[in-house]
Amino acid sequence: MAPKVLISDKISPAAVQIFKDRGVDVTYEPDLGKDKEKLAAVIGQYDGLAIRSATKATDKIIAAATNLKVIGRAGIGVDNVDIPAATAKGIIVMNTPFGNSITTAEHAIAMMFALARELPAADASTQAGKWEKNRFMGVEITAKTLGVIGCGNIGSIVAERGIGLKMKVIAFDPFLSPERAREMGVEKVELDELLARADFITLHTPLTDKTKNILSAESLAKTKKGVRIINCARGGLVDEVALRAALDSGHVAGAAFDVFVTEPATENVLFGHPNVIATPHLGASTNEAQENVALQVAEQMADYLVRGAITNAINFPSISAEEAPRLKPFVELAEKLGSFAGQLTETGLKGIRIEYEGAVADMNTRALTSAAVAGVLRPMLSDVNMVSAPAVARERGIAIEEVRREASANYESAIKLVIQTEKQSRSVTGTVFADGKPRIIEIKGISIDAEFGASMLYVTNTDQPGYIGALGSTLGQAGVNIATFNLGRTSPGGDAIAIVQVDGPIANDVVEKVKALPQVKQAKALTF
Numbered sequence: 001m002a003p004k005v006l007i008s009d010k011i012s013p014a015a016v017q018i019f020k021d022r023g024v025d026v027t028y029e030p031d032l033g034k035d036k037e038k039l040a041a042v043i044g045q046y047d048g049l050a051i052r053s054a055t056k057a058t059d060k061i062i063a064a065a066t067n068l069k070v071i072g073r074a075g076i077g078v079d080n081v082d083i084p085a086a087t088a089k090g091i092i093v094m095n096t097p098f099g100n101s102i103t104t105a106e107h108a109i110a111m112m113f114a115l116a117r118e119l120p121a122a123d124a125s126t127q128a129g130k131w132e133k134n135r136f137m138g139v140e141i142t143a144k145t146l147g148v149i150g151c152g153n154i155g156s157i158v159a160e161r162g163i164g165l166k167m168k169v170i171a172f173d174p175f176l177s178p179e180r181a182r183e184m185g186v187e188k189v190e191l192d193e194l195l196a197r198a199d200f201i202t203l204h205t206p207l208t209d210k211t212k213n214i215l216s217a218e219s220l221a222k223t224k225k226g227v228r229i230i231n232c233a234r235g236g237l238v239d240e241v242a243l244r245a246a247l248d249s250g251h252v253a254g255a256a257f258d259v260f261v262t263e264p265a266t267e268n269v270l271f272g273h274p275n276v277i278a279t280p281h282l283g284a285s286t287n288e289a290q291e292n293v294a295l296q297v298a299e300q301m302a303d304y305l306v307r308g309a310i311t312n313a314i315n316f317p318s319i320s321a322e323e324a325p326r327l328k329p330f331v332e333l334a335e336k337l338g339s340f341a342g343q344l345t346e347t348g349l350k351g352i353r354i355e356y357e358g359a360v361a362d363m364n365t366r367a368l369t370s371a372a373v374a375g376v377l378r379p380m381l382s383d384v385n386m387v388s389a390p391a392v393a394r395e396r397g398i399a400i401e402e403v404r405r406e407a408s409a410n411y412e413s414a415i416k417l418v419i420q421t422e423k424q425s426r427s428v429t430g431t432v433f434a435d436g437k438p439r440i441i442e443i444k445g446i447s448i449d450a451e452f453g454a455s456m457l458y459v460t461n462t463d464q465p466g467y468i469g470a471l472g473s474t475l476g477q478a479g480v481n482i483a484t485f486n487l488g489r490t491s492p493g494g495d496a497i498a499i500v501q502v503d504g505p506i507a508n509d510v511v512e513k514v515k516a517l518p519q520v521k522q523a524k525a526l527t528f
């Protein structure tokens with residue numbers, strides 16, 4: 001059946017055609033996102049939700065989204081999506097990180113010019129027939145210092161444009177490398193220095209705990225008198241009340257804001273000030289940017305739903321369309337090895353090491369590791385999935401380690417999972433055969449060759465004559481039909497293991513009878 005996607009915001013209809021061309025059933029209801037109840041009532045029918053910023057994908061919407069696999073944001077900021085709730089449910093959240101960057105940078109530059117020459121006020125006055133030629137005295141931009149807070153995709157385009165306008169550009173961004181700053185012709189400075197030197201300050205960071213009120217009353221007090229401030233990033237980066245006070249006192253000469261603490265901003269403390277320019281979150285609103293983000297989000301979502309490829313996910317590593325089919329059997333192997341080890345783990349889990357050997361070591365091991373960790377944790381935590389597993393492991397203090405090495409003599413690719421618990425370390429290795437089926441090839445250093453079945457019995461014992469017959473009879477007497485029987489041992493008379501695939505679930509009393517056999521050390525029923 002074709003996957004179903006709901007577009008619940010005003011995204012360019014170009015997206016609809018992309019979905020259709022890729023074999024996705026698409027419903028275009030651009031106003032539905034604003035109606036929370038209606039959205040909650042229908043979201044259960046869809047595999048994908050494509051949104052802009054009006055739809056709020058809250059925990060309630062996500063809880064009602066019983067089939068949802070992907071949320072695609074046609075834009076950059078995903079602050080309208082409850083990422084932890086989506087992650088916990090295994091829903092991939094993607095954005096389109098570059099499609100509207102130029103447009104938003106251009107809006108910031110437009111705001112800077114508008115502030116420098118008071119264009120909106122001059123326009124209103126002129127069209128009101130006043131011809132106030134003496135009222136509007138602007139400032140030149142050339143040779144002024146532009147302070148960029150947050151020099152990522154958009155900030156760096158603004159910086160480039162600023163340099164083109166013959167401005168001196170300084171930037172505060174803890175993650176901007178000195179080499180990249182040099183390459184761009186930008187001077188990297190600390191925040192206080194930026195505040196003290198900039199004639200114009202433009203903000204381009206996401207809203208985080210660290211950036212909230214990055215322009216607070218205290219930092220505004222450190223700015224140059226006559227500074228002009230532009231915010232086309234996120235409301236909340238600037239303390240609006242403190243900014244209003246600084247505008248009222250004349251310390252700040254002007255502010256141009258596209259984004260506000262509360263949106264839609266129908267009223268705001270900044271409104272009405274003669275030196276404030278406001279736009280209704282228009283940063284990304286050009287035909288070009290909206291076409292870009294719509295096409296990109298539709299392509300990314302369709303690629304995921306139809307081919308399993310992941311691009312620009314906030315909560316999962318990328319998987320290209322080419323590698324998705326190659327990766328699939330190894331994802332299954334990693335998950336099954338994890339599940340095997342997880343079902344045998346009875347004491348506190350401290351660490352999971354995943355060793356990739358041979359060709360698989362060159363694949364997308366982050367995705368495989370997520371699958372393995374999900375497999376380990378699922379027997380202990382029912383609602384963990386491949387998307388949420390790494391975060392869940394981190395929260396619980398379980399160390400995750402990845403190792404890559406050359407192929408061993410026997411297999412082109414192998415994945416070894418080593419589980420460290422409070423009491424012991426346990427390892428299991430698997431591979432994928434040419435038939436695409438995952439197999440176990442080693443347990444605790446003992447070679448074996450077993451497929452994964454829906455119901456299995458795992459037994460460790462000492463290698464003694466008569467044991468195999470006794471195990472077979474115990475299962476037979478309990479009415480358990482054996483499908484496959486695989487054995488391995490360290491040496492004659494040494495430690496041995498048996499993996500028995502059976503038809504149907506194995507009852508606890510049968511496991512207890514197996515445990516009672518004199519040679520048996522451990523017996524456990526496993527399900528996959």
Ligand SMILES: NC(=O)C1=CN([C@@H]2O[C@H](COP(=O)(O)OP(=O)(O)OC[C@H]3O[C@@H](n4cnc5c(N)ncnc54)[C@H](O)[C@@H]3O)[C@@H](O)[C@H]2O)C=CC1
Nearest residue numbers: 076077150151152153154173175204205206232233283284
């Ligand atoms: N007004 C609008 O319509 C639009 C607004 N945006 C917003 O613009 C903002 C920037 O977007 P991009 O440039 O694409 O993001 P980005 O992730 O490429 O860049 C953000 C930069 O902020 C820096 N940063 C993070 N924490 C910081 C801190 N504490 N201090 C200083 N710098 C810090 C990062 O190192 C990074 O370089 C986002 O909030 C995005 O949502 C994006 C598109 C349209």
Ligand SMILES: O=C(O)CCC(=O)C(=O)O
Nearest residue numbers: 052053075076077284285
């Ligand atoms: O879609 C929009 O208009 C808002 C764009 C935006 O804020 C973003 O991409 O972060």
